[in-house]
Amino acid sequence: MLVDSYGRRIRKLRVSLTDQCNLRCHYCMPINAEFMEVNRYLTPKEYGEIIAELVTLGLEEVRLTGGEPLLRQALPEILTTISRCSLKKISLTTNGILLHRYLELLQQHHILDLNISLDSLKPEIFTQITHGRNLSQIQTNITLAKQQGFRIKINTVMMRGVNDLELFNFVEYAKSENIEIRFLELMRIGQACQQQQDQFIPAQELIDRLKTRYTLQAQAMPLDSTAFNFITECGARIGFIASESQPFCGHCSRWRLSADGILRACLLKTDGLEIRELNHEQRLAAYEQLLGMKPYLRPMEVTHLMHQIGG
Template sequence: MNASASFKNRLRVTSVTDHMEASELNAPVLQDKFGRRLHYLRLSITDICNFRCNYCLPDGYQCKTEALPLTVSEIQTLTTAFAALGTRKVRITGGEPAIRRDLPQIISACAQTEGIRKAALTTNGYNLRKHIDAWAQAGLSALNVSVDSLDPQRFHAITGHDRLHAVLGGVDRALELGGLQVKLNSVLLRDYNGDQLTPFLEWVKDKPVAVRFIELMQTGDNAVFFRANHISGAEIAERLEQQGWTLVPKDIDAGPAQEYQHPDYRGRIGLIMPYSKDFCATCNRLRVSSQGKLHLCLFAEAGVNLRDHLRNGDVVGTVAAIRRAVEGKLPGHSLHEGFTGAMSHLAMLGG
């Protein structure tokens, strides 16, 4: 067994797990058979979204399930189990998480789980300014806001909503609060924002915000749109390097973005390039759907149902199920071959 595999997790978890055996609590940090250590959970709490982004839900959300999403209690059991396995960061995603009125309680449940060091949220920012204070008070430590263009007309064309000013107002309020790590997500779309690097660079000149450009990914529903609009992030990386931007070392619980910094800018630029070579080699995350299914990859064929354990408050059973499932994590996705697994649209698992 290598050094990383023998690393022991000494985490004390909440009283829910007081009955767990010492062998469970002192087990190695969750690691797959390729040696990748999994510190990061992306938790979808709803697949409903109120935006109609042309790359995800151009016709709006179409209800395909009658099952209710995970409750706060089930989420508490889930995060406790993941914390016992060495997870340190939980990102709450959707759909649009703010659709749920109990979002502050969900944030609090994640943030207060012993062992979880960072409770993060990804949102479209529709009502960000109205709710960000409550989210911060609940324990939110990191915020990602989807902003695909800084031009109001283009933003409207992409999202179906004329709310750029309101969204950016919410971002400003998040920065005013202090203590929140704030990032913007922008999906690269050749016909809609492919020429928008310069406006974003100007925007981060004096703002302590990272803007991450995300390569458009093919899903089961967007094949034609994908072929027309996919841009390689490598094109932007080359331009950044020519302008003096340099790569920043990643934190252990960081997502897949390669972040660049420049001495003349307060903000940073990140690139998420799922079609790049060895993209999956440093994967450190697992995903759970709003219905309680564990997905080993965004583009996995199917999920492993954890809900019976979660409904019963069964932390031990949840831990065991996660461990068994991780043994089947593959070395990488097959996006290059056009395989999209069970992913019909990005709102299913938070992208």
């Protein structure tokens, strides 16, 4: 089983399908971002072999990420392969722009848990953050997915002086759509290292602001959850991912697999192990090695770009 010396069991894997994206969120990548050659991507067969192998060692959940995973042309084949791996749960993180095209495909493979990134409800601020003009399409797709039975969480990176004045608007939006809103702290990763000092807002500050208008009741969460959650008296569900101010490294249960086959023990670790060219026995040895590479205390920052490792 994948258990390290601190007793942390690796049961979740973030799987990047591509480093490409159809937005340019300023904390994630530069406007002129360069992407890897498509022939470097793991094939559907390789994804299946690696994930099936990890399932025999205790892996239970996979979250598909990017870049933007819905841009991967081989998505149908990848979903078919991964869905055969006896996982307890497969979920997807997306910016939602193309979601309407893939809802039926996702349903066919029982991928009903969606995290949708949405950093503003105002078109001009949305464009400022993402360099895109797709807000209306994303909101339409959120409503459509909810109507079709998908379980949705909205992920919002809160930034001082950028979108923090929308805090209450997001709560009311999530309440009206009957979905969970999760506020993420701006992390010191790649592009965001340049703005983090000025734009960072700790989760506790947001909680204090919310308490001026709502009564927040804490919710029980799994020990290895990245988020801690509240529910308001009016039924709004609010989560926080405070990876900067309240890191959860001591109970982390996640590894990350990049689109080109590098397995990493932590989002904030540059080093990882290339596993695509290894045989079964060599990969088993690599997994054992990676267990010893997972930090117990949170690293300060990392320079690689978010979209290159999977958000």
